[in-house]
Amino acid sequence: MSLLTNVMDHSLDEGYAEAAARKKAAGASGMPKTLRTKLGLAAGLVLAALVVTLGAAQARVAAPVVAKERQELIDRIDKETKSADKLEDTVDTLRDDVSARQRAALKTSGGSGQADLVSMLSGATAVHGPGVKLVVDDAKEASSGGGDDPRETADFSDTGRVRDRDMQRVVNGLWAAGAEAISVNGQRLTALSAIRAAGDAILVDNRPLVPPYTVLAVGDGKPLSTRFQNGADGLYLHALEDNYGIRATIAVESDLRLPAAPSVIVRTAQPRTEKGTS
Incomplete structure (x- = not known):
């Protein structure tokens, strides 16, 4: 009688009971746990793709602006470089003109040869x-x-x-x-x-x-x-x-x-002048 009583009280095996409980829990939540995990992963991938797409779109929008600013800077540098080169050419032309006038003035006073030697040794002429x-x-x-x-x-x-x-x-x-x-x-x-x-x-x-x-x-x-x-x-x-x-x-x-030196400027030395005697 005890055996019959035990069979009647425990008609469902414990393993089947546990499986039935899991199935009931899954039904209550609406979807299996593995499916929820896959859906969460898919949502994360979609969000990451959206962020990358937005970033690429913003980069494409900003790229022309950066390229334009870079080109403007290059053009400005080229312009200033040409201006500096032009000024240097002007300085060279004026220096040659000054040297020619100095030689012409000294030639009339008989000191052209000595002046040319001094100019060469001082670096004032090429x-x-x-x-x-x-x-x-x-x-x-x-x-x-x-x-x-x-x-x-x-x-x-x-x-x-x-x-x-x-x-x-x-x-x-x-x-x-x-x-x-x-x-x-x-x-x-x-x-x-x-x-x-x-x-x-x-x-x-x-x-x-x-x-x-x-x-x-x-x-x-x-x-x-x-x-x-x-x-x-x-x-x-x-x-x-x-x-x-x-x-x-x-x-x-x-x-x-x-070439001649860019500039020969004497700041301290002064020419010596001989005082005449009476």
């Missing part, structure tokens, strides 16, 4: 003649120096880069070897010229230069080249080549043409 062409460039693969490197400073750690003090020694060495006129990358040097550094750039009279640095020196050709290379500054340049990979080539030229 010159040409035989000399040497020296090209100095950074190493192909500039390496970072260690703490014991004598060329390393707080501002520079690249030992394969040409420094302002290197160019100073090169120029001074050429002067000492007998150069009569020198230019660096087209910048004529005078007694008032300065070679300095601004960050990694080398400045000649506050004008930045980029490597390679072409140094033209008018002088006695082959002897000038020999004296420079055998001098202390020429040996210093060879040491930079051997130890740091800095590249340098020197060649004797039959005719070099150097």
Whole structure:
């Protein structure tokens, strides 16, 4: 009797009862859990696609505006560059006119020859003649120096880069070897010229230069080249080549043409006037 009673009380297996309960719960919520998950994922993908589409549309709308502003800036730069070039041409023309008038005035007083010599030596007029062409460039693969490197400073750690003090020694060495006129990358040097550094750039009279640095020196050709290379500054340049990979080539030229200095302004010195005696 107890067995019959147990069968009657537990006519449905527990596993079937659990399955029936899950089915009833799913029916109450309206949809299975997996279907709800898939629908949520699909909605997220649709939202992401909508955001990307709106972003692309806004980019397409903004692109013409950005391109227009960029072109306007380029046009403005080109216009100002042409204006600056025109002003430089005007300055060169006026400088030539002033020089011609000075020579004409001095010719009448018998001092034209001396004035021409002074103008050439001071850098006030363009010159040409035989000399040497020296090209100095950074190493192909500039390496970072260690703490014991004598060329390393707080501002520079690249030992394969040409420094302002290197160019100073090169120029001074050429002067000492007998150069009569020198230019660096087209910048004529005078007694008032300065070679300095601004960050990694080398400045000649506050004008930045980029490597390679072409140094033209008018002088006695082959002897000038020999004296420079055998001098202390020429040996210093060879040491930079051997130890740091800095590249340098020197060649004797039959005719070099150097421009006049942009401006030669004397601020302190005054001409001496001889007092007559009675």
